[in-house]
Amino acid sequence: MLAEAEEVVISVEGDDMAARYRDADIVMVDIRDPRELEREGMIPGAFHAPRGMLEFWIDAESPYHKPRFAEDRTFVFYCASGWRSLLAARVAQEMGLKARSLRGGFGEWKKAGRPVAEVNRGG
Numbered sequence: 001m002l003a004e005a006e007e008v009v010i011s012v013e014g015d016d017m018a019a020r021y022r023d024a025d026i027v028m029v030d031i032r033d034p035r036e037l038e039r040e041g042m043i044p045g046a047f048h049a050p051r052g053m054l055e056f057w058i059d060a061e062s063p064y065h066k067p068r069f070a071e072d073r074t075f076v077f078y079c080a081s082g083w084r085s086l087l088a089a090r091v092a093q094e095m096g097l098k099a100r101s102l103r104g105g106f107g108e109w110k111k112a113g114r115p116v117a118e119v120n121r122g123g
Helices: 001-007 014-021 034-040 051-058 083-094 105-111
Strands: 011-014 025-029 074-078 098-102
Touching: 001 083, 011 014, 014 025, 014 105, 034 083, 034 098, 074 083, 074 105, 098 105
Parallel strands: 011 098, 025 074, 074 098
Antiparallel strands: none
């Protein structure tokens, strides 16, 4: 399944995204579980879209649609290691988005000392 997704999804390197993650034409999409965000933080300015809701949020016909996904931008999906986000990017691409996957995920992003925003859900 991952090999098939790798054949059709462009994966971007953390070094490239570190220079571009705040660009107006890029939307970083964190698909991790809320507990992961609270524990590890997230890329500053990223949009959180839990993996379990992704298709509903992208589908313009869904009552759960999020207008952010109707924007003409490039969506760079990431998870902890890059596996879930690779599959998510494939689905998003099949649904018509310009989708990419962050190679190595948030784990590599954080390990490299790139910017991280704390997440506090007030619990």
